[in-house]
Amino acid sequence: MDFVLIWVDGGDEEWLKEKAKYSGTPVDNAAARFRDWGLLKYWFRGVEQFAPWVDKVHFVTCGHTPAWLNLDHPKINFVRHSEYIPAKYLPTFNSHTIELNLHRIKDLSEEFVYFNDDMFLVAPAKPTDFFRNGLPCDEASMQFLLPKRYNISKSIDGHNMGVLNRNFSKKKSVRKHPFKFFHPAYGLKNNLYTLYTMASPVFSGFKRTHTAQSFLKSTFVDLWEKEPEVLDATCACKFRSFFNVNQYLFRYWQIAQGRFAPVNMHSVRQRFDLDVDDAGDIAKAICERKYKAICINEDENENLDVFENIQKKLVAAFEQILPQKSTFEK
Template identity: 40%
Template sequence: MDKIDFVVTWVNGADKKWQSKRAKFDSGSVSEAGMSSDKAYRDWGTFKYWFRGVEKFAPWVNKVYLVTDDQVPTWLNLRHEKLEVIDHTDIIDAKYLPVFNSNAIEMNLHKIKGLSENFVYFNDDLYLTAPVAKTDFFSQGLPVDMAVLSPIIPEKNGTANFQVNNMEIINSYFSRREILKNGRALSLKYGKNLVRTLLQLPSKRVCGYFEPHLPLKFQKQTFETLWQKEPEIITQTVASKFRAKTNVNLWLFRDWQLATGRFVPTNTDKLGKLYSLDGDNTQVFSNLESGKHKVMCLNDGFEVNDFVKQRELLLASFAKRFPKKSSFER
């Protein structure tokens, strides 16, 4: 199988220099909005365990690209043969910098110099907690994924606006029939998720795809194709210093792969699960320590009571799962 790279984005929201830079562009109304709230930049101190998970459970990875804004963790081994640190200036036009919008940053991932055609994208809240194989991400040279239909649910501080904007583009290029056919909509490989699609079949339009909060598998050519076809809205997104309702997001590229049929059907539930951290994370910590899932998405919830205590407990669970330093650490 062709080589596969990992890409991960990271920001240290506690960095005073970064805070000062952000404050120059934030009038206060931006940080108060859920899409760009301080929670979005809060650091739980767990990032080194992301690297420990990669080394222990995905030793086959070709390269790891860390995308940051003039920041590098103090503990990171910059001499590691598999590691490349990519600054925003390396992939984003200078006229749009600085940028504090994850959507804008992610529109440019394909511009990473040396990035393999097939790559896996991680947010820094996605951790490998059990062994994964290349085939968990790619098969037959294509991403493994599931084209499951699902309505877009509007929620305060949610992603619905981005998803609607994404689907407006998808529906302008593909008919309902093409989306169902190319996505192998009735594939039994989707398991119980097939029910989601069955409930949407009576609709005359495709409202949206089900978006699992798991690592995303991409081909660079998908980014290049959409930049060529939809430069205006993608450029508008890149020009947004903070997340805005008019943005598209990274799922647009995934949705395009599903709509074109450039993927291999699978049930992504087998890969991992999303957890939102809150006031009682006992089950989360237990599952982390036991390695119940291959991937765990530990989403920073809006109602984390006693953040300091929960952070200490989470770090303790990670330390039990990954007691030894990785070679990515100094």
């Protein structure tokens, strides 16, 4: 089993200049979303401490690397965008393009776990937390799409569902795998919600799990064979768009096929949103190791004082559980 991590160095001046050239946005206004939280080394420390069993870490960037990273580490495969993303899509500043082509990474294993750079291991994990009997661990809790600021026709999830329903019959999928769509691990509330959605003849949405995601490489190959035009249209966009599809489509595809092992995702992997959750509570969750994997989803607050205060709390929490340098560091 491999891990895949994508990363952007938001302080790379050359990258910012190139991004500004394609976006038409001045560099000074383009950097806030990509600021460095100084947490990347804790991702690698977490992998070494809590998942020493992983075979390979595919570290994906446009070409830049942190100065402290030991690229000679036997478990690291440093992957540039140009080494796996088709040239016609490059350069890209669209995370969806980076994600939709992950199966093209050389020597990527069939079973892999995908991480954004805001997702961390914070407690000992086992391979069975991510895969069981060759199947990705996941949760098929269904819901209705409830977009807040845009209609369903102009939402990424709306487009994902359109592609999914074009290829799968919800009724047939549920009939074929009833105990995967309804499972005790999901809890009574989620099972009741899924039952409620049965009134809809099509897949109407799934409970979001913005955390480390288990994938089969063959899922990517299958979807590219079935829907090349849709994926090509997204990859052709230099920047993210509401008219894109994204990596969740591959997750939904696996669920519709029944190619997953039912688990309670939120008992192992948890997401925190910095615009909702207090940084102190997140730091506490890190220190108490209540979950094995967490996502710290950043809001786009540009207040420097707020950012620095949150950063200090998070760094202190990670230092408490992962104080020792890993062999991934020089």
